[in-house]
Amino acid sequence: MAKILTNRADDYSQWYNDLVLKSGLADYSAVKGCMVIKPHGYALWEHMRDELDKRFKETGHQNAYFPLFIPKSFLSKEAAHVEGFAKECAVVTHYRLKNDPNGGGVIVDPEAKLEEELIVRPTSETIIWNTYKDWIQSYRDLPLLINQWANVVRWEMRTRLFLRTTEFLWQEGHTAHATREEAIAETKQMLEVYATFAEEFMALPVVRGVKTANERFAGAEDTYCIEALMQDGKALQAGTSHFLGQNFAKAFDVKFQDKSNNYDYVWATSWGVSTRLVGALVMAHSDDDGLILPPKLAPLQVVIVPMFAKDPEAQAKVTQVTQDLLKTLKGHNVRVKLDDDENTRPGWKFAEYELKGVPVRVALGARDIANNVAEVARRDTKEKSSVSLDNLADYIVQLLDDIQKNMFQRALNFRTEHTVKVDTWDEFVKILDETPGFVSAHWDGTSETEEKIKELTKATIRCIPLNNELEEGVCVYSGKASGQRVLFARAY
């Protein structure tokens, strides 16, 4: 079988692009920086969305939908926000086209110019807080716990499929609270929802932490994050949860009357994850032969491939056993497919389902049936087992669970091996170049040092881990006093 992917060891970045394109997750589009999410990629995102949505609802949130467009003036109402977001936005200036009188197709109608330009939302704090002003008058209207599933646009100069695209899909939660404490508790709760989702469903261990001032969301008082490690030793921010203080309430004048009839500004949070998670999933687990998908998110969990027999009687048995297995597995709520297409060879099918990351493959031929066994191959380790037909379905259900756990444990082991405590600058630089991963080092707490380190090594402070141990030390770069280690890495 010809190799269809570049090997990770040869060119990790090319391997990733090959894999996303060839496994049918996504495709480039005619619009610079925008991708087409193909059915296999969209099915993965749907499974993520459904599971997250369930968890949002279990924690009391409701979905709503706010406009795609934001009046330009809204973006400048919150001082820090404008710096962070007003820059790279798609701007709508006109609302009509007309036929080119010179016959050159259609042209923008110069008479249909908007009085105020509209910005395609890069995030929705401004339009949402402008709405909340009408919805919140009293403590009885709080907390307001709303989420939206939407597309957003940030005009990126350098894009990568899933990881950084001009348009992407995401959810953004926007909540309003009566007290600072309640808003902070919400911020932390949603971070934990993201973290447990990543670990339990994506089989992706994450560090829960808080960002430094430099890396904070534009308009937040604190940005909490989950950070994951990819197989090339680069970190990837997989989700953020922001405590916004009263910044947006002040910018949009959202006050409420409390139980004592006093007025105060409302406290806010926002939190989001995006289709970037699909990229993280691919980069964390897959191998040189294709995707490796965790069973809980795999659109297809099991594929059954019958080996055709020439003898009609033997063939009838193969058909019967594979059909029975299909039915039994469906009864166990397994997402399973029987691929009995006679026009493609089993070998071709094996490679195809490996490429697509199907966790379990069952192959069954006449000789297997005569021996009362089936060949079961697991995608994560590529191990094959001969399993008795008597308890095949139970074995597969258990195997899916084992694969989910094994994938998490493998990723956790990788992260443990690639998280190194470093106390000297030479070692810091050496680790980043030679065995990259998370570098746990002391930092003097200043933005100047943080920026200097980034300039010299391209590593950023990914986060200050929550529940970090306090420890006296000296900054790995400046030698100044430090009270705790932080996590550095190069990142996507």
Place this chain on the structure above:
Amino acid sequence: MAKILTNRADDYSQWYNDLVLKSGLADYSAVKGCMVIKPHGYALWEHMRDELDKRFKETGHQNAYFPLFIPKSFLSKEAAHVEGFAKECAVVTHYRLKNDPNGGGVIVDPEAKLEEELIVRPTSETIIWNTYKDWIQSYRDLPLLINQWANVVRWEMRTRLFLRTTEFLWQEGHTAHATREEAIAETKQMLEVYATFAEEFMALPVVRGVKTANERFAGAEDTYCIEALMQDGKALQAGTSHFLGQNFAKAFDVKFQDKSNNYDYVWATSWGVSTRLVGALVMAHSDDDGLILPPKLAPLQVVIVPMFAKDPEAQAKVTQVTQDLLKTLKGHNVRVKLDDDENTRPGWKFAEYELKGVPVRVALGARDIANNVAEVARRDTKEKSSVSLDNLADYIVQLLDDIQKNMFQRALNFRTEHTVKVDTWDEFVKILDETPGFVSAHWDGTSETEEKIKELTKATIRCIPLNNELEEGVCVYSGKASGQRVLFARAY
């Protein structure tokens, strides 16, 4: 209780706006023509989406996602399409803002002008067929059965909540086929998916039909539609399914190699329904006290309202019985809520849940329990029944089913009463003014007559019903020969 809605008889249009706003379905936004879909409205849409999505998948379709933006030049590639869609579009001309050097907030950076303007999709045929060109080479790649859930923008001058908004949410299916026959069969199949969804889930009887050339989708060879009748006698187009012939394949040069190694252009369909369905649901069923939602789509199907007792022992019984009922109904997969908020009176709750359209309300107090009964009120007819506690849950489950059926039957009766065969012009005009509804009349088949009738009466041909009886007659307007009746109405 003060009336909170305008009565339908006084001002149907104002009643609709009042209802949408006050029942919490939607709100106006800061962006002209765009609305905010509030949690109650979005929950309705989610139920519609989930049910439709299931039916799309059962008929072999997969979801994908294509870019929000379409290069301007794409819109002019299909001759008819450009006439229909290039006109009222949001146009992105720039990709960056910058701080106003004069301190006036942010301004559009004149240096960040796009070489080719991008159009916010009004529909996605062009960008999708440009992509299909890369995906389709051979008959083995067909049929390609793809759907996308997305937001679209059409710059409307006059907007109405849900019914006609500048941005709206919808799904658009785009399929590619090897033969004309298969594409036509797909077009009809999806129309039937829409029709059965509308009738079974929305309790909304629809006429299945085909549009006249005048009312056809821009770029289609045939547009099939489902048409529903609202309580004011106006029709509403609830969904369309288009047979696109080879028009888009030719415009984007999408050919395939058939089994005999010949090349031909691919045959296409597209089909969509939108958040407009929420407006149709409201207008078809609701009354002067609020929404009436069909149980299959109601976010909340049953509300339990306990009547508080002063005696602690009696109160404990009320709590126990209502909690038990809550649990039992949840066990029956009923979407149920126990509203035991002590700060609002039962009367206030009754009005609130009526406004929101909850199909069944159960009220339970100490005296009811002493009599071993509960008071069950159904929203559709407002009938109240005293029901034994012994079979209360079973009664409610059956009642939900009855309400669903009753709502459909009521809407069907209304439509039957408001569908009138008319043979003279005077009668035609009179019916439309005095007892509006569907008018079944002969038409001479010309666009001129169709336009003249529209000009004179504001009525359009909603459709030529499928399986229409052929019948010799003369056009109600021109007196020319006609072979069948068509359905006229004023429409949303």
